[in-house]
Amino acid sequence: MRTPPADVLPESAAAVLAAAGVGAGSRVCCALSGGVDSVVLFELLRRLQPRFGFSLRAAHVDHGLSPNAAAWARACAERCLAAGVPLQVFRVEVERAHADGLEAAARAARHAALAQVDCDWLAFGHHQDDQAETLLFRLLRGTGVHGAAAMRAVEPGGAGRAGRLRPLLGLRRAQLLEWAGAHGLGWVEDESNAELRFTRNALRHRLLPVAEGLFPAAVPNLARAAAHFAEADALLGELAAIDAAACGAPVLCRADLLALTPARQANLLRWLLLGSGAPLPGAAPLGEALRQLRACEPAHPLRLPLGAWVCCAYRDRVWLEPAQPPAPQALHWQGEAAMHWGGDEVRLVASIGAGLGRGCLEDAGEVLLGPRREGLRMRLHPARPRRELRKLCQEAAIPAWLRDRLPVLWVDGEPAWVGGIGVAAEFACAPGAAGLVPEWRPGGVTPAPPP
Structure with a gap:
């Protein structure tokens, strides 16, 4: 039987929670900005809590970039108080001279704050329109397969890091607005979302409407493409795991690594970096590191930069490590x-x-x-x-x-x-x-x- 429209959002969110294995004993934290997306997510999690048995809390990050920031924090506090849900508020300093711009700086500060929450899962209100926007943004910056996979509905945590849930990722923003209106939910509006000087806003308000004018199903099609990229990324990960074992990981045998094709060499190093939680390097530094590994004699020690990490080689060994490891204390x-x-x-x-x-x-x-x-x-x-x-x-x-x-x-x-x-x-x-x-x-x- 076809699911009634009123149940589309709760059941879509419930399917993501079930896929992640959320249940009794799980600790879920809703990233609550006060905007419509996070408010809908908060309300859905609150309604699904009795069914799944998880404990629910919320976290709000005050970036201090808007004169309305204090009002948004108060609105989130009032909502949580009325629902009986604990709220943690983080006030952060945003690096305004960030090399990648104010958007990236605010995002980095927000994620650093949320990483401090003691929970099993961080839940975000990203939806299908956000997914399409993210894919376009990354493709236009020349991303690889992993980046083109964009956001996942379920990202398991590990090594002290909470997992990430996006229960609304399969839904359009229009569906969220309709559901919020039907249930009398109030929310705040971030005035910066209309500023076209921010790249993502320009994509949202300028590029995506043109794409939808040419291709009415542009947003779901882009989201489907991201899912295809995610599948390809998973297959590349399986290949990298095979190559890592063949090369004697954790310390790689240099001869075995160089016996792989250049594409598999690069794929293996990227996979190892991802597994360490390290940011992926650009194609140029990774290509140069592999070129030097192939060109230099094994007796020549190498320490090749890959952004925040380095690729090290000495004799018949190759390994990765942070460029600036913490200084040891006696x-x-x-x-x-x-x-x-x-x-x-x-x-x-x-x-x-x-x-x-x-x-x-x-x-x-x-x-x-x-x-x-x-x-x-x-x-x-x-x-x-x-x-x-x-x-x-x-x-x-x-x-x-x-x-x-x-x-x-x-x-x-x-x-x-x-x-x-x-x-x-x-x-x-x-x-x-x-x-x-x-x-x-x-x-x-x-x-x-x-x-």
């Missing part, structure tokens, strides 16, 4: 099983007859996790002399730019262990004795630096 060991080292982690795993002698650490006056020191020398085997760190790093295939980041466990001023190098012979665990095996686990780096 820490005293108090018996912890894990310690932070900048953006990385050092774990001390209990063992028998392996790693560091546990008694050496527990009986020491000071155990410090810190950086290398000038003149550091250590002996990895009792029958061999101490050797300087530079030579040990060369043998372990650790390039020069990583050496300042190596974690060192100092025991009463002596180096007992160096990440990527090993345990000093003087502190090695005796056979059958209780030991601790140090493990350097780079965080947010995909693939990891050499072990």
Whole structure:
């Protein structure tokens, strides 16, 4: 039986919630601007809450860019109070000199604020017209397949990041307006939406009406095209996963990577960056990085810029890492099983007859996790002399730019262990004795630096 028009919006939103697996115990936060899109979303979530059993809250971001901003925040607060829904208000500073313009700066500030909400899902009021606009915007900027997939109705979270829901993505804005009017919903109007100096507004008010004049189904067709791009992007991701396994991920074998076609090389690196939450580089820096990987001898270390990240190569290894990783701070060991080292982690795993002698650490006056020191020398085997760190790093295939980041466990001023190098012979665990095996686990780096 055909769904009655009055039920189109609730059932469309319910289908997205069901596809995401939202249910009892799920924590959903509605991004509530006060505009009609977010108000309709808020009302739909409120009505669907008893059916799905999730907990609902809302978040409002005050950008401070409009003289009406305080009134919008009050309107959201009144709506949430009447509905008995908790509201969190964020007031942000927008970088007006942002390289990509005020729109991009406001969006970045908004998403940074919403990322602070403790929830499982962030729900946004994007609809089909927004999807068409996003696809056009990205195509005109020369986006690739991943960017042309535009927005997804369900984006699972991970690594401490909430998932994203867009329950209205299959609906036209006109349907939202009609539903809001039929249910007597009030909303605020952002006067900046009419300013044609903003690119997205110009697309919305100038380009899309012309496209719909030529092709009446332009908006749903563009949304359908985005879905096709999303399918192609998923297939490219599956291919990248196959190539990553064949290249020995997490640290890629350089020869295996270069045996792939150039297109698959680029696809693999983009996939690895996406998996780390890193922004995708432009075609030019990615192409130049791959060109240098192919042209340079393996003995020549490379650190190739890819925007906020870099592609590193040394000998037969290739990996990705942030261009500016967090600076590590020295820490005293108090018996912890894990310690932070900048953006990385050092774990001390209990063992028998392996790693560091546990008694050496527990009986020491000071155990410090810190950086290398000038003149550091250590002996990895009792029958061999101490050797300087530079030579040990060369043998372990650790390039020069990583050496300042190596974690060192100092025991009463002596180096007992160096990440990527090993345990000093003087502190090695005796056979059958209780030991601790140090493990350097780079965080947010995909693939990891050499072990």
